[in-house]
Amino acid sequence: MVTLAEVARHAGVSASTVSYVLSGKRSISTSTRLRVEQSIHELGYHPNAGARALASSRSNIIALMIPLRTDMYVPVMMEIAVAVATTARTHGYDVLLLTGEEGPDAVRRVAGSGLADAMILMDVELDDERLPLLRDTAQPSVLIGLPADTSGLPCVDLDFRATGALCVEHLATLGHRDIAVIGEAPAVYERHTGFAERTLDGIRSRARESGIGLLHRPCGGGYDATAATLARILDERPGTTGFVVQNEQAVEPLLALLRQQGRAVPEDVSVIAVCPDQVAVQASLRLTSVSIPAQDMGRQAVERLVAKLDGTGTDEVVLIAPELTVRTSTGPAPSTAV
Structure with a gap:
Protein backbone atom coordinates (compact mmCIF):
# COMPACT_ATOMS: atom_id res chain seq x y z
CA MET A 1 0.00 0.00 0.00
CA VAL A 2 1.38 3.42 -1.01
CA THR A 3 2.00 5.80 1.90
CA LEU A 4 1.79 9.56 2.14
CA ALA A 5 5.57 9.68 2.66
CA GLU A 6 6.13 7.85 -0.62
CA VAL A 7 3.93 10.35 -2.44
CA ALA A 8 5.94 13.17 -0.87
CA ARG A 9 9.25 11.65 -2.05
CA HIS A 10 7.89 11.05 -5.54
CA ALA A 11 6.68 14.64 -5.82
CA GLY A 12 9.79 16.10 -4.19
CA VAL A 13 7.88 17.83 -1.41
CA SER A 14 7.38 17.40 2.31
CA ALA A 15 4.75 15.09 3.77
CA SER A 16 2.97 18.10 5.26
CA THR A 17 2.64 19.64 1.79
CA VAL A 18 0.93 16.48 0.53
CA SER A 19 -1.38 16.61 3.53
CA TYR A 20 -2.26 20.25 2.81
CA VAL A 21 -3.01 19.44 -0.81
CA LEU A 22 -5.35 16.66 0.30
CA SER A 23 -7.11 18.65 3.02
CA GLY A 24 -7.14 22.05 1.35
CA LYS A 25 -6.37 23.65 4.72
CA ARG A 26 -3.54 25.79 3.32
CA SER A 27 -2.94 27.52 0.04
CA ILE A 28 -0.44 25.63 -2.12
CA SER A 29 1.01 26.98 -5.37
CA THR A 30 -0.62 25.64 -8.50
CA SER A 31 2.56 24.02 -9.80
CA THR A 32 3.20 22.20 -6.50
CA ARG A 33 -0.40 21.09 -6.17
CA LEU A 34 -0.41 19.71 -9.72
CA ARG A 35 2.88 17.87 -9.07
CA VAL A 36 1.47 16.29 -5.91
CA GLU A 37 -1.78 15.33 -7.65
CA GLN A 38 0.18 13.74 -10.49
CA SER A 39 2.19 11.67 -8.00
CA ILE A 40 -1.00 10.59 -6.23
CA HIS A 41 -2.43 9.48 -9.57
CA GLU A 42 0.71 7.67 -10.75
CA LEU A 43 1.27 5.85 -7.46
CA GLY A 44 -2.40 5.03 -6.90
CA TYR A 45 -2.43 6.56 -3.42
CA HIS A 46 -5.65 6.42 -1.39
CA PRO A 47 -5.72 8.42 1.87
CA ASN A 48 -6.54 6.41 4.99
CA ALA A 49 -10.19 7.08 5.79
CA GLY A 50 -9.67 7.09 9.55
CA ALA A 51 -6.73 9.46 9.42
CA ARG A 52 -8.56 11.72 7.02
CA ALA A 53 -11.57 11.85 9.32
CA LEU A 54 -9.40 12.72 12.34
CA ALA A 55 -7.67 15.48 10.43
CA SER A 56 -10.83 17.04 9.08
CA SER A 57 -13.30 16.24 11.88
CA ARG A 58 -15.42 14.62 9.19
CA SER A 59 -16.22 11.01 8.43
CA ASN A 60 -16.88 11.65 4.72
CA ILE A 61 -19.91 9.41 5.09
CA ILE A 62 -23.55 10.17 4.26
CA ALA A 63 -26.20 8.12 6.06
CA LEU A 64 -29.12 7.07 3.86
CA MET A 65 -32.27 5.86 5.61
CA ILE A 66 -34.04 3.62 3.09
CA PRO A 67 -37.35 1.79 3.58
CA LEU A 68 -37.30 -1.99 3.23
CA ARG A 69 -41.00 -2.62 3.69
CA THR A 70 -43.00 -5.41 2.12
CA ASP A 71 -45.72 -2.92 1.13
CA MET A 72 -43.30 -0.71 -0.86
CA TYR A 73 -41.93 -1.30 -4.36
CA VAL A 74 -38.31 -2.01 -3.48
CA PRO A 75 -36.78 -1.63 -7.01
CA VAL A 76 -37.65 2.08 -7.05
CA MET A 77 -36.13 2.57 -3.62
CA MET A 78 -32.97 0.75 -4.65
CA GLU A 79 -32.68 2.83 -7.83
CA ILE A 80 -32.78 5.97 -5.71
CA ALA A 81 -30.22 4.45 -3.33
CA VAL A 82 -27.84 3.61 -6.19
CA ALA A 83 -28.14 7.16 -7.52
CA VAL A 84 -27.36 8.49 -4.04
CA ALA A 85 -24.31 6.23 -3.70
CA THR A 86 -22.85 6.96 -7.14
CA THR A 87 -23.37 10.71 -6.82
CA ALA A 88 -21.92 10.71 -3.31
CA ARG A 89 -18.75 9.02 -4.59
CA THR A 90 -18.22 11.77 -7.17
CA HIS A 91 -18.11 14.20 -4.23
CA GLY A 92 -15.79 12.02 -2.14
CA TYR A 93 -18.42 10.55 0.20
CA ASP A 94 -19.35 6.97 1.02
CA VAL A 95 -22.88 5.93 1.98
CA LEU A 96 -24.04 4.20 5.15
CA LEU A 97 -27.39 2.42 4.69
CA LEU A 98 -29.93 2.45 7.51
CA THR A 99 -33.34 0.81 7.44
CA GLY A 100 -36.37 3.05 7.70
CA GLU A 101 -37.93 0.79 10.31
CA GLU A 102 -35.37 2.04 12.85
CA GLY A 103 -37.10 5.41 12.74
CA PRO A 104 -36.10 8.07 15.29
CA ASP A 105 -33.61 5.73 17.00
CA ALA A 106 -31.44 5.67 13.89
CA VAL A 107 -31.51 9.46 13.66
CA ARG A 108 -30.42 9.72 17.29
CA ARG A 109 -27.64 7.18 16.79
CA VAL A 110 -26.18 8.87 13.73
CA ALA A 111 -26.49 12.39 15.11
CA GLY A 112 -24.98 11.47 18.46
CA SER A 113 -22.14 9.21 17.36
CA GLY A 114 -20.47 10.99 14.48
CA LEU A 115 -21.03 7.95 12.27
CA ALA A 116 -21.91 10.23 9.36
CA ASP A 117 -21.54 13.88 8.40
CA ALA A 118 -25.10 14.17 7.10
CA MET A 119 -28.32 12.25 6.47
CA ILE A 120 -30.74 11.61 3.64
CA LEU A 121 -34.18 10.32 4.63
CA MET A 122 -36.57 8.45 2.34
CA ASP A 123 -40.14 7.16 2.84
CA VAL A 124 -41.20 10.47 4.35
CA GLU A 125 -44.59 10.63 6.07
CA LEU A 126 -46.70 13.78 6.30
CA ASP A 127 -46.16 13.95 10.07
CA ASP A 128 -42.89 12.07 10.24
CA GLU A 129 -41.70 11.45 13.80
CA ARG A 130 -38.05 11.63 12.68
CA LEU A 131 -38.27 15.27 11.62
CA PRO A 132 -38.29 17.00 15.04
CA LEU A 133 -35.00 15.22 15.78
CA LEU A 134 -33.50 16.45 12.53
CA ARG A 135 -34.51 20.00 13.32
CA ASP A 136 -32.95 19.76 16.79
CA THR A 137 -29.55 18.62 15.52
CA ALA A 138 -27.01 20.70 13.65
CA GLN A 139 -26.27 17.80 11.32
CA PRO A 140 -27.16 18.63 7.69
CA SER A 141 -29.98 16.57 6.20
CA VAL A 142 -32.11 16.32 3.07
CA LEU A 143 -35.44 14.56 2.59
CA ILE A 144 -36.39 12.58 -0.49
CA GLY A 145 -40.08 13.16 0.03
CA LEU A 146 -42.33 15.93 1.27
CA PRO A 147 -43.77 16.19 4.79
CA ALA A 148 -46.68 18.41 5.74
CA ASP A 149 -44.30 20.93 7.34
CA THR A 150 -41.09 21.50 5.37
CA SER A 151 -39.72 24.37 7.46
CA GLY A 152 -35.98 24.09 8.00
CA LEU A 153 -35.72 20.92 5.92
CA PRO A 154 -34.50 20.82 2.31
CA CYS A 155 -36.59 18.38 0.28
CA VAL A 156 -36.40 16.77 -3.15
CA ASP A 157 -39.36 14.94 -4.63
CA LEU A 158 -41.48 14.38 -7.69
CA ASP A 159 -44.44 16.77 -7.60
CA PRO A 293 -37.49 10.06 -11.74
CA ALA A 294 -35.58 7.94 -9.22
CA GLN A 295 -32.08 8.72 -10.46
CA ASP A 296 -32.75 12.46 -10.63
CA MET A 297 -34.20 12.46 -7.11
CA GLY A 298 -31.17 10.66 -5.67
CA ARG A 299 -28.68 12.86 -7.52
CA GLN A 300 -30.34 16.14 -6.54
CA ALA A 301 -30.63 15.07 -2.89
CA VAL A 302 -26.88 14.43 -2.68
CA GLU A 303 -25.99 17.66 -4.47
CA ARG A 304 -28.10 19.68 -2.06
CA LEU A 305 -26.63 17.85 0.91
CA VAL A 306 -23.06 18.47 -0.26
CA ALA A 307 -23.91 22.15 -0.68
CA LYS A 308 -25.17 22.18 2.92
CA LEU A 309 -21.92 20.57 4.09
CA ASP A 310 -19.95 23.20 2.19
CA GLY A 311 -21.96 25.98 3.81
CA THR A 312 -23.65 27.10 0.59
CA GLY A 313 -26.88 25.11 0.67
CA THR A 314 -30.40 26.33 1.41
CA ASP A 315 -33.55 24.78 2.85
CA GLU A 316 -35.45 24.98 -0.42
CA VAL A 317 -38.03 22.45 -1.55
CA VAL A 318 -37.32 21.07 -5.02
CA LEU A 319 -40.32 19.52 -6.76
CA ILE A 320 -39.58 17.78 -10.05
CA ALA A 321 -42.29 18.43 -12.64
CA PRO A 322 -44.08 15.25 -13.77
CA GLU A 323 -43.79 14.08 -17.36
Whole structure:
Protein backbone atom coordinates (compact mmCIF):
# COMPACT_ATOMS: atom_id res chain seq x y z
CA MET A 1 0.00 0.00 0.00
CA VAL A 2 1.38 3.42 -1.01
CA THR A 3 2.00 5.80 1.90
CA LEU A 4 1.79 9.56 2.14
CA ALA A 5 5.57 9.68 2.66
CA GLU A 6 6.13 7.85 -0.62
CA VAL A 7 3.93 10.35 -2.44
CA ALA A 8 5.94 13.17 -0.87
CA ARG A 9 9.25 11.65 -2.05
CA HIS A 10 7.89 11.05 -5.54
CA ALA A 11 6.68 14.64 -5.82
CA GLY A 12 9.79 16.10 -4.19
CA VAL A 13 7.88 17.83 -1.41
CA SER A 14 7.38 17.40 2.31
CA ALA A 15 4.75 15.09 3.77
CA SER A 16 2.97 18.10 5.26
CA THR A 17 2.64 19.64 1.79
CA VAL A 18 0.93 16.48 0.53
CA SER A 19 -1.38 16.61 3.53
CA TYR A 20 -2.26 20.25 2.81
CA VAL A 21 -3.01 19.44 -0.81
CA LEU A 22 -5.35 16.66 0.30
CA SER A 23 -7.11 18.65 3.02
CA GLY A 24 -7.14 22.05 1.35
CA LYS A 25 -6.37 23.65 4.72
CA ARG A 26 -3.54 25.79 3.32
CA SER A 27 -2.94 27.52 0.04
CA ILE A 28 -0.44 25.63 -2.12
CA SER A 29 1.01 26.98 -5.37
CA THR A 30 -0.62 25.64 -8.50
CA SER A 31 2.56 24.02 -9.80
CA THR A 32 3.20 22.20 -6.50
CA ARG A 33 -0.40 21.09 -6.17
CA LEU A 34 -0.41 19.71 -9.72
CA ARG A 35 2.88 17.87 -9.07
CA VAL A 36 1.47 16.29 -5.91
CA GLU A 37 -1.78 15.33 -7.65
CA GLN A 38 0.18 13.74 -10.49
CA SER A 39 2.19 11.67 -8.00
CA ILE A 40 -1.00 10.59 -6.23
CA HIS A 41 -2.43 9.48 -9.57
CA GLU A 42 0.71 7.67 -10.75
CA LEU A 43 1.27 5.85 -7.46
CA GLY A 44 -2.40 5.03 -6.90
CA TYR A 45 -2.43 6.56 -3.42
CA HIS A 46 -5.65 6.42 -1.39
CA PRO A 47 -5.72 8.42 1.87
CA ASN A 48 -6.54 6.41 4.99
CA ALA A 49 -10.19 7.08 5.79
CA GLY A 50 -9.67 7.09 9.55
CA ALA A 51 -6.73 9.46 9.42
CA ARG A 52 -8.56 11.72 7.02
CA ALA A 53 -11.57 11.85 9.32
CA LEU A 54 -9.40 12.72 12.34
CA ALA A 55 -7.67 15.48 10.43
CA SER A 56 -10.83 17.04 9.08
CA SER A 57 -13.30 16.24 11.88
CA ARG A 58 -15.42 14.62 9.19
CA SER A 59 -16.22 11.01 8.43
CA ASN A 60 -16.88 11.65 4.72
CA ILE A 61 -19.91 9.41 5.09
CA ILE A 62 -23.55 10.17 4.26
CA ALA A 63 -26.20 8.12 6.06
CA LEU A 64 -29.12 7.07 3.86
CA MET A 65 -32.27 5.86 5.61
CA ILE A 66 -34.04 3.62 3.09
CA PRO A 67 -37.35 1.79 3.58
CA LEU A 68 -37.30 -1.99 3.23
CA ARG A 69 -41.00 -2.62 3.69
CA THR A 70 -43.00 -5.41 2.12
CA ASP A 71 -45.72 -2.92 1.13
CA MET A 72 -43.30 -0.71 -0.86
CA TYR A 73 -41.93 -1.30 -4.36
CA VAL A 74 -38.31 -2.01 -3.48
CA PRO A 75 -36.78 -1.63 -7.01
CA VAL A 76 -37.65 2.08 -7.05
CA MET A 77 -36.13 2.57 -3.62
CA MET A 78 -32.97 0.75 -4.65
CA GLU A 79 -32.68 2.83 -7.83
CA ILE A 80 -32.78 5.97 -5.71
CA ALA A 81 -30.22 4.45 -3.33
CA VAL A 82 -27.84 3.61 -6.19
CA ALA A 83 -28.14 7.16 -7.52
CA VAL A 84 -27.36 8.49 -4.04
CA ALA A 85 -24.31 6.23 -3.70
CA THR A 86 -22.85 6.96 -7.14
CA THR A 87 -23.37 10.71 -6.82
CA ALA A 88 -21.92 10.71 -3.31
CA ARG A 89 -18.75 9.02 -4.59
CA THR A 90 -18.22 11.77 -7.17
CA HIS A 91 -18.11 14.20 -4.23
CA GLY A 92 -15.79 12.02 -2.14
CA TYR A 93 -18.42 10.55 0.20
CA ASP A 94 -19.35 6.97 1.02
CA VAL A 95 -22.88 5.93 1.98
CA LEU A 96 -24.04 4.20 5.15
CA LEU A 97 -27.39 2.42 4.69
CA LEU A 98 -29.93 2.45 7.51
CA THR A 99 -33.34 0.81 7.44
CA GLY A 100 -36.37 3.05 7.70
CA GLU A 101 -37.93 0.79 10.31
CA GLU A 102 -35.37 2.04 12.85
CA GLY A 103 -37.10 5.41 12.74
CA PRO A 104 -36.10 8.07 15.29
CA ASP A 105 -33.61 5.73 17.00
CA ALA A 106 -31.44 5.67 13.89
CA VAL A 107 -31.51 9.46 13.66
CA ARG A 108 -30.42 9.72 17.29
CA ARG A 109 -27.64 7.18 16.79
CA VAL A 110 -26.18 8.87 13.73
CA ALA A 111 -26.49 12.39 15.11
CA GLY A 112 -24.98 11.47 18.46
CA SER A 113 -22.14 9.21 17.36
CA GLY A 114 -20.47 10.99 14.48
CA LEU A 115 -21.03 7.95 12.27
CA ALA A 116 -21.91 10.23 9.36
CA ASP A 117 -21.54 13.88 8.40
CA ALA A 118 -25.10 14.17 7.10
CA MET A 119 -28.32 12.25 6.47
CA ILE A 120 -30.74 11.61 3.64
CA LEU A 121 -34.18 10.32 4.63
CA MET A 122 -36.57 8.45 2.34
CA ASP A 123 -40.14 7.16 2.84
CA VAL A 124 -41.20 10.47 4.35
CA GLU A 125 -44.59 10.63 6.07
CA LEU A 126 -46.70 13.78 6.30
CA ASP A 127 -46.16 13.95 10.07
CA ASP A 128 -42.89 12.07 10.24
CA GLU A 129 -41.70 11.45 13.80
CA ARG A 130 -38.05 11.63 12.68
CA LEU A 131 -38.27 15.27 11.62
CA PRO A 132 -38.29 17.00 15.04
CA LEU A 133 -35.00 15.22 15.78
CA LEU A 134 -33.50 16.45 12.53
CA ARG A 135 -34.51 20.00 13.32
CA ASP A 136 -32.95 19.76 16.79
CA THR A 137 -29.55 18.62 15.52
CA ALA A 138 -27.01 20.70 13.65
CA GLN A 139 -26.27 17.80 11.32
CA PRO A 140 -27.16 18.63 7.69
CA SER A 141 -29.98 16.57 6.20
CA VAL A 142 -32.11 16.32 3.07
CA LEU A 143 -35.44 14.56 2.59
CA ILE A 144 -36.39 12.58 -0.49
CA GLY A 145 -40.08 13.16 0.03
CA LEU A 146 -42.33 15.93 1.27
CA PRO A 147 -43.77 16.19 4.79
CA ALA A 148 -46.68 18.41 5.74
CA ASP A 149 -44.30 20.93 7.34
CA THR A 150 -41.09 21.50 5.37
CA SER A 151 -39.72 24.37 7.46
CA GLY A 152 -35.98 24.09 8.00
CA LEU A 153 -35.72 20.92 5.92
CA PRO A 154 -34.50 20.82 2.31
CA CYS A 155 -36.59 18.38 0.28
CA VAL A 156 -36.40 16.77 -3.15
CA ASP A 157 -39.36 14.94 -4.63
CA LEU A 158 -41.48 14.38 -7.69
CA ASP A 159 -44.44 16.77 -7.60
CA PHE A 160 -46.88 13.99 -6.81
CA ARG A 161 -49.85 16.33 -6.45
CA ALA A 162 -49.27 17.57 -9.99
CA THR A 163 -48.73 13.95 -11.05
CA GLY A 164 -52.18 12.93 -9.86
CA ALA A 165 -53.78 15.92 -11.53
CA LEU A 166 -51.97 15.17 -14.79
CA CYS A 167 -53.30 11.61 -14.86
CA VAL A 168 -56.90 12.77 -14.42
CA GLU A 169 -56.47 15.54 -16.97
CA HIS A 170 -55.24 13.06 -19.57
CA LEU A 171 -58.20 10.74 -19.05
CA ALA A 172 -60.67 13.63 -18.94
CA THR A 173 -59.35 14.94 -22.25
CA LEU A 174 -60.08 11.53 -23.75
CA GLY A 175 -63.69 11.76 -22.55
CA HIS A 176 -63.59 9.46 -19.53
CA ARG A 177 -66.15 10.45 -16.90
CA ASP A 178 -65.80 7.62 -14.35
CA ILE A 179 -62.29 6.89 -13.08
CA ALA A 180 -60.97 4.47 -10.48
CA VAL A 181 -57.66 4.67 -8.67
CA ILE A 182 -55.93 1.41 -7.78
CA GLY A 183 -53.64 2.65 -5.06
CA GLU A 184 -50.83 1.47 -2.85
CA ALA A 185 -51.25 -1.09 -0.09
CA PRO A 186 -53.54 0.03 2.77
CA ALA A 187 -50.61 0.37 5.20
CA VAL A 188 -49.04 3.05 2.99
CA TYR A 189 -52.08 5.28 3.50
CA GLU A 190 -52.38 4.34 7.17
CA ARG A 191 -48.84 5.72 7.67
CA HIS A 192 -49.84 8.85 5.72
CA THR A 193 -46.87 8.39 3.42
CA GLY A 194 -46.32 11.66 1.61
CA PHE A 195 -46.09 10.54 -2.02
CA ALA A 196 -49.27 8.45 -1.88
CA GLU A 197 -51.30 11.07 -0.03
CA ARG A 198 -50.19 13.87 -2.35
CA THR A 199 -50.94 11.89 -5.50
CA LEU A 200 -54.42 11.14 -4.23
CA ASP A 201 -54.94 14.79 -3.30
CA GLY A 202 -54.03 15.85 -6.84
CA ILE A 203 -56.33 13.23 -8.37
CA ARG A 204 -59.28 14.23 -6.19
CA SER A 205 -58.83 17.94 -6.78
CA ARG A 206 -58.67 17.65 -10.56
CA ALA A 207 -61.56 15.17 -10.64
CA ARG A 208 -63.75 17.65 -8.72
CA GLU A 209 -62.76 20.47 -11.06
CA SER A 210 -63.56 18.32 -14.10
CA GLY A 211 -66.82 16.88 -12.78
CA ILE A 212 -65.48 13.33 -12.98
CA GLY A 213 -66.72 10.44 -10.86
CA LEU A 214 -63.90 8.95 -8.82
CA LEU A 215 -63.25 5.88 -6.70
CA HIS A 216 -60.02 5.22 -4.82
CA ARG A 217 -59.30 1.74 -3.55
CA PRO A 218 -56.01 0.71 -1.88
CA CYS A 219 -54.64 -2.58 -3.15
CA GLY A 220 -52.19 -5.11 -1.80
CA GLY A 221 -49.57 -6.63 -4.04
CA GLY A 222 -50.17 -9.58 -6.33
CA TYR A 223 -52.88 -11.14 -8.45
CA ASP A 224 -55.42 -12.07 -5.77
CA ALA A 225 -55.39 -8.64 -4.12
CA THR A 226 -55.73 -6.92 -7.51
CA ALA A 227 -58.58 -9.24 -8.51
CA ALA A 228 -60.48 -8.43 -5.31
CA THR A 229 -59.90 -4.70 -5.75
CA LEU A 230 -61.01 -4.71 -9.40
CA ALA A 231 -64.13 -6.73 -8.56
CA ARG A 232 -65.05 -4.25 -5.86
CA ILE A 233 -64.57 -1.28 -8.18
CA LEU A 234 -66.68 -2.74 -10.98
CA ASP A 235 -69.38 -3.76 -8.51
CA GLU A 236 -69.54 -0.25 -7.04
CA ARG A 237 -69.03 1.63 -10.29
CA PRO A 238 -69.70 -0.64 -13.31
CA GLY A 239 -69.39 2.28 -15.72
CA THR A 240 -65.71 2.86 -14.91
CA THR A 241 -63.71 3.36 -18.12
CA GLY A 242 -60.44 4.80 -16.80
CA PHE A 243 -57.95 3.41 -14.28
CA VAL A 244 -55.08 5.23 -12.59
CA VAL A 245 -52.66 2.75 -11.04
CA GLN A 246 -50.18 3.82 -8.38
CA ASN A 247 -49.02 0.36 -7.40
CA GLU A 248 -46.35 -1.28 -9.54
CA GLN A 249 -47.24 -4.75 -8.27
CA ALA A 250 -50.84 -4.38 -9.47
CA VAL A 251 -50.01 -3.33 -13.04
CA GLU A 252 -49.62 -6.71 -14.73
CA PRO A 253 -52.37 -8.47 -12.72
CA LEU A 254 -54.79 -5.67 -13.71
CA LEU A 255 -54.01 -6.02 -17.41
CA ALA A 256 -54.42 -9.80 -17.20
CA LEU A 257 -57.75 -9.53 -15.35
CA LEU A 258 -59.15 -7.04 -17.86
CA ARG A 259 -58.22 -9.40 -20.70
CA GLN A 260 -59.90 -12.31 -18.93
CA GLN A 261 -63.09 -10.26 -18.58
CA GLY A 262 -63.09 -9.37 -22.26
CA ARG A 263 -62.39 -5.69 -21.61
CA ALA A 264 -60.07 -4.44 -24.35
CA VAL A 265 -57.43 -1.85 -23.52
CA PRO A 266 -57.72 0.91 -24.62
CA GLU A 267 -60.94 0.37 -26.62
CA ASP A 268 -63.12 -0.45 -23.60
CA VAL A 269 -61.03 0.87 -20.71
CA SER A 270 -57.91 3.03 -20.43
CA VAL A 271 -55.09 2.44 -17.97
CA ILE A 272 -52.52 5.00 -16.87
CA ALA A 273 -49.81 4.24 -14.30
CA VAL A 274 -47.51 6.18 -11.99
CA CYS A 275 -44.44 3.98 -12.21
CA PRO A 276 -40.87 3.69 -13.46
CA ASP A 277 -40.48 3.71 -17.24
CA GLN A 278 -39.12 0.17 -17.08
CA VAL A 279 -42.40 -1.09 -15.61
CA ALA A 280 -44.44 0.81 -18.19
CA VAL A 281 -42.57 -0.39 -21.27
CA GLN A 282 -42.06 -3.98 -20.14
CA ALA A 283 -45.72 -4.61 -19.28
CA SER A 284 -47.75 -6.86 -21.57
CA LEU A 285 -49.20 -3.65 -23.00
CA ARG A 286 -47.05 -0.52 -23.23
CA LEU A 287 -48.53 1.72 -20.56
CA THR A 288 -49.24 5.40 -20.68
CA SER A 289 -47.44 6.57 -17.55
CA VAL A 290 -45.97 9.29 -15.41
CA SER A 291 -42.40 8.23 -14.71
CA ILE A 292 -40.77 8.12 -11.28
CA PRO A 293 -37.49 10.06 -11.74
CA ALA A 294 -35.58 7.94 -9.22
CA GLN A 295 -32.08 8.72 -10.46
CA ASP A 296 -32.75 12.46 -10.63
CA MET A 297 -34.20 12.46 -7.11
CA GLY A 298 -31.17 10.66 -5.67
CA ARG A 299 -28.68 12.86 -7.52
CA GLN A 300 -30.34 16.14 -6.54
CA ALA A 301 -30.63 15.07 -2.89
CA VAL A 302 -26.88 14.43 -2.68
CA GLU A 303 -25.99 17.66 -4.47
CA ARG A 304 -28.10 19.68 -2.06
CA LEU A 305 -26.63 17.85 0.91
CA VAL A 306 -23.06 18.47 -0.26
CA ALA A 307 -23.91 22.15 -0.68
CA LYS A 308 -25.17 22.18 2.92
CA LEU A 309 -21.92 20.57 4.09
CA ASP A 310 -19.95 23.20 2.19
CA GLY A 311 -21.96 25.98 3.81
CA THR A 312 -23.65 27.10 0.59
CA GLY A 313 -26.88 25.11 0.67
CA THR A 314 -30.40 26.33 1.41
CA ASP A 315 -33.55 24.78 2.85
CA GLU A 316 -35.45 24.98 -0.42
CA VAL A 317 -38.03 22.45 -1.55
CA VAL A 318 -37.32 21.07 -5.02
CA LEU A 319 -40.32 19.52 -6.76
CA ILE A 320 -39.58 17.78 -10.05
CA ALA A 321 -42.29 18.43 -12.64
CA PRO A 322 -44.08 15.25 -13.77
CA GLU A 323 -43.79 14.08 -17.36
CA LEU A 324 -46.55 12.01 -18.92
CA THR A 325 -45.68 9.65 -21.77
CA VAL A 326 -48.63 8.51 -23.88
CA ARG A 327 -48.35 4.91 -25.05
CA THR A 328 -50.92 2.31 -26.13
CA SER A 329 -52.95 1.82 -22.94
CA THR A 330 -55.07 4.96 -23.13
CA GLY A 331 -57.62 6.04 -25.73
CA PRO A 332 -61.01 7.72 -26.12
CA ALA A 333 -63.76 6.65 -23.76
CA PRO A 334 -66.15 4.21 -25.48
CA SER A 335 -68.93 6.79 -25.79
CA THR A 336 -66.60 9.25 -27.58
CA ALA A 337 -64.78 6.78 -29.80
CA VAL A 338 -65.10 7.43 -33.52
